[in-house]
Amino acid sequence: MSGRPRAAVLGAGSWGTTVARILADAGTPVTLWARRPEVARGIRARRRNPEYFADVPLPDLVDATDDAAAALSGAALVFLAVPSQTLRANLAGWVGHVDRDATLVSLMKGVELGSGRRMTEVIREVTGVRADRVAVLSGPNLAPEIMDGQPTATVIACADEDRATALQEAVTTPYFRAYTNDDVxxxxxxxxxxxxxxxxxxxxxxxxxxxxxxxxxxxxxxxxxxxxxxxxxxxxxxxxxxxxxxxxxxxxxxxxxxxxxxxxxxxxxxxxxxxxxxxxxxxxxxxxxxxxxxxxxxxxxxxxxxxxxxxxxxxxxxxxxxxxxxxxxxxxxx
Incomplete structure (x- = not known):
């Protein structure tokens, strides 16, 4: 088992599945939460997401579950990959299971309707965590190319430089290069x-x-x-x-x-x-x-x-x- 801190990815769509693979290829054990039990079963049984990239095998360091509490248990890094407009409601049901010092990472690229809040602002409002515990990952990251192993780069922004560096190490692979930034x-x-x-x-x-x-x-x-x-x-x-x-x-x-x-x-x-x-x-x-x-x-x-x-x-x-x-x-x- 890897000595890396464990990660959870909440959302088993195309981007969530891709980030789970990146983490595993970087040596970071990760649990992927899927809303539908059959998706989680497919990943566990066949090492593939039956809904997205069904022909691409996932590494052994990727586990899957439809139980968000189980995915979050012991996870030091929590990547959120649900549709932007559903984040607030989903996170309200998950917040009690997030570890006290976990880093929360937004993979979403949207602004909340009604409030005009960015996703990191929604995360902070719902969880009550400090700003330096919330990060965002963004860049020219088309999921099909990454799942094909084609090289790209990304940016991890966080107010806490140490957390940004830890996230950088958790996702860096021969095909995925991460830069840090403090401009969330x-x-x-x-x-x-x-x-x-x-x-x-x-x-x-x-x-x-x-x-x-x-x-x-x-x-x-x-x-x-x-x-x-x-x-x-x-x-x-x-x-x-x-x-x-x-x-x-x-x-x-x-x-x-x-x-x-x-x-x-x-x-x-x-x-x-x-x-x-x-x-x-x-x-x-x-x-x-x-x-x-x-x-x-x-x-x-x-x-x-x-x-x-x-x-x-x-x-x-x-x-x-x-x-x-x-x-x-x-x-x-x-």
Whole structure:
């Protein structure tokens, strides 16, 4: 058995399963919690998640259970990988089983509807833990590539440098390189807003718009992400790194991206319901665009791409009309 501290990953979707594999490959024993008992049984019996990456074997250091208390028992590192809008309710049922000094790590890339809270803020509110016990992992980390063993890098942000370093050691493998950062706000916002920009990028792809516009969406999308981040106290340099530009480029440019794919369905004239049925996975940007828009308005930050994506997703505005609105905005200095 590894001498590493034990980890728990709560959420056996594609990203939770991928992080469980990364941890095990790094020598960190991990228990993966699955909501459905049959998924946990499949992992234990066949070393594969029957729902995600069913053809990829999981290392022996990965255990699985449908009992959250059992997964959390003795876990020094707790990775949370549930849909953003379900975090508060799920965590309220789990908090009593979290070890007193465990590090809580957000793998989610969203902003809570209604409250406008980032996921680390939700974690702190529900658990009552200090800020230095909460971390976030984010970067250009497309799960299918990682499960294929293809190399990538990520960022682990935490106010406590020692905890960040411990997490870095727990996930570092020959194919997964982790950097540390103390800018939790910037790293977290970069991961949340890039999903909204990727929706816009997918719309542009479906409309067969050119590389000029696609580059414009990435660049101006990064600009509005940084504006919001700075207003909330983030370091602007964070957005030039892996959790900012890196994640944004990866999510926009890859056909494997859920949010880009969702946007493509919208760009072809599909409804929100049509796109949801076709993708069959959570596209975090669809719900988060509402919360991000409200957060921007509350802080007096202009986010025109986010505003238009919210209108397309939730107000039934035609994507072409949204593009016309963007292109007809009053000229201003960059």
């Amino acid at each position: 706000i910037g790293v977290e916002l970069g991961g949340a807003v890039k999903n909204v920009i990727a929706l816009a990028y997918g719309v542009a792809c479906a409309m067969r718009l050119g590389d000029n516009l696609r580059a414009t969406l990435i660049t101006r999308g990064l600009a509005e992400t940084a504006r919001l981040g700075v207003a909330l106290g983030a370091d602007p340099l964070t957005f030039a790194g892996l959790a900012g530009l890196g994640d944004l480029v990866g999510t926009c440019s890859s056909p494997m991206s859920r949010n880009r794919t969702f946007g493509e369905h919208l760009g072809r004239g599909g409804s929100l319901e049509d796109a949801q049925r076709a993708t069959r996975q959570t596209a975090e940007g669809v719900k988060s665009c509402l919360a991000i828009r409200d957060l921007a308005r509350a802080h007096g930050v202009e986010m025109p791409i986010t505003e238009q994506i919210e209108r397309v997703c939730h107000e039934g505005v035609d994507p072409r009309a949204a593009l016309t609105t963007l292109m007809s905005r009053k000229p201003k200095p960059e």
